[in-house]
Amino acid sequence: MCSKLKKQVGMLMLLFCVCSLMLSLTSTTYAINTHQNTDEVVLEDSSAMRYYPFVYSEDEDFAWARELIGDCSACVPGYLYVQDLTTMEIWKVLNAPVDYFRLSGNTMFCVVDGGTIIQTNYWGNVQTTLYHAAGNVANMEYDNGTLLFSVGNRVIRLDLENNETEQIAVCENITFLFPLTNTSFVWANDEEETYRHTVNVGDEPVDLQKLFAEEIAIQAPVSRAATPAAATGPVSFPLPEYRHGSHFTNNGMACTTHSNCDYYGGCNCKSYRASIQCVGFAKYAFDKYSNLYPASGSWYSDSNAHSNATTRRFNADADVKRVFTELGYGAYMWVSRRSDGVSGPVHAFVTAGSTNSTVTIYEGNADGHCKVMLNTYTFAQFRAIYDYVSKSVAHKFTGTAQKYSASYHKVPCSYGGCSGYILQRHYAQTPGTNVRCLGCGYVGNISGGIMSVGNNANENE
Numbered sequence: 001m002c003s004k005l006k007k008q009v010g011m012l013m014l015l016f017c018v019c020s021l022m023l024s025l026t027s028t029t030y031a032i033n034t035h036q037n038t039d040e041v042v043l044e045d046s047s048a049m050r051y052y053p054f055v056y057s058e059d060e061d062f063a064w065a066r067e068l069i070g071d072c073s074a075c076v077p078g079y080l081y082v083q084d085l086t087t088m089e090i091w092k093v094l095n096a097p098v099d100y101f102r103l104s105g106n107t108m109f110c111v112v113d114g115g116t117i118i119q120t121n122y123w124g125n126v127q128t129t130l131y132h133a134a135g136n137v138a139n140m141e142y143d144n145g146t147l148l149f150s151v152g153n154r155v156i157r158l159d160l161e162n163n164e165t166e167q168i169a170v171c172e173n174i175t176f177l178f179p180l181t182n183t184s185f186v187w188a189n190d191e192e193e194t195y196r197h198t199v200n201v202g203d204e205p206v207d208l209q210k211l212f213a214e215e216i217a218i219q220a221p222v223s224r225a226a227t228p229a230a231a232t233g234p235v236s237f238p239l240p241e242y243r244h245g246s247h248f249t250n251n252g253m254a255c256t257t258h259s260n261c262d263y264y265g266g267c268n269c270k271s272y273r274a275s276i277q278c279v280g281f282a283k284y285a286f287d288k289y290s291n292l293y294p295a296s297g298s299w300y301s302d303s304n305a306h307s308n309a310t311t312r313r314f315n316a317d318a319d320v321k322r323v324f325t326e327l328g329y330g331a332y333m334w335v336s337r338r339s340d341g342v343s344g345p346v347h348a349f350v351t352a353g354s355t356n357s358t359v360t361i362y363e364g365n366a367d368g369h370c371k372v373m374l375n376t377y378t379f380a381q382f383r384a385i386y387d388y389v390s391k392s393v394a395h396k397f398t399g400t401a402q403k404y405s406a407s408y409h410k411v412p413c414s415y416g417g418c419s420g421y422i423l424q425r426h427y428a429q430t431p432g433t434n435v436r437c438l439g440c441g442y443v444g445n446i447s448g449g450i451m452s453v454g455n456n457a458n459e460n461e
Helices: 002-016 060-069 208-214 277-290 317-327 379-385
Strands: 051-055 080-084 090-092 098-104 107-112 116-120 128-132 137-143 146-151 154-159 164-170 174-181 184-189 194-198 202-205 306-308 332-337 347-354 358-364 372-378 386-394 408-412 421-425 432-436 443-446
Touching (some): 051 098, 098 137, 107 137, 116 137, 146 174, 277 332, 358 379, 372 379, 379 386
Antiparallel strands (some): 080 090, 098 107, 146 154, 154 164, 174 184, 358 372, 408 421, 432 443
């Protein structure tokens, strides 16, 4: 059951955004490096992104990783290794098999011999035994300075700051465990029953598919979630907090692996609305533009935005132009991408404008490392990359404008039940002092004329 649930979660996440883990790797032959690098014991997070840790396996499920890593003929199955993505060296971290590990920045938490948790770094030259259990440590996850794991039916939290442990629950036949907040977690038993447990309250049944796939009524841990700031003026792309070339990550640096990620992060990927990587970023940008946060219910609900699930293929340049014109600026688009070689939707972004010959998209993780990019393509270039639209979510900002401030009015989405809106500058027939805004009726100092109304919706302060 544990393996099944984790695979379900992993597959759902991969379907949201299929990405390559290490695009920079080549087929070069690498030698196993057994040196201990004593000069780089403490790493900044930016340095940590240079390394790729993995437990080597010859199983079929690990074939994709073996191909990306290259020649690892000296690797022994079950042992933990690290690859330097700059020098391409590979070295063994611990002299004992590792059942599995979790990461926090440049720190690794490894389960060895079934019941021992060891904290180390990428070179294994600093090792600390954190916990030793009489039984097997299972379902270990890192969350906000703590490790949450099970030993038998006991759920244990280990505070890494003081190395103190406490038993916080007893869950019969536990097979799956995942932290939600400092006081709650989700777990499953061997009969595939899933519960959310709240400390000092108890268990309540929960639908795991809704929890991880539909993103309903649950908040991610603060340490893993992206939270948009309220807009103070019209929003346009790129966002100030995510400029072209930045990264949608917790430390602002590129991700080198997504192997330990989940919907709520669990790695360097920043989480938003129970999604990470391209989907998480597209949702963030979509909500930021349309001022939809905080939102409730299912993200694709018509109560939040206009949803169009009709598949639209890009067979000609005119198809690209028509889709971008229909959706407008700031719409969410989920597409099939030829370069991934996968059938079905694999990438998401928001629309950022179009002309008579080009389209611009605002996207995260197209490079496989959570990089944010504002890319412009000719219609032909766009069609060469993307096959069709699988899902789109857009607004229709044609509602009656309402005064917002001395500088702006807001234009709500006209779809029924939608709470989204954009901000526009006031505009007048003749700009000046004590004049009336033609959009909302506000009277005051207005510097924008009637000819500017078509452009000011996407204009920053």
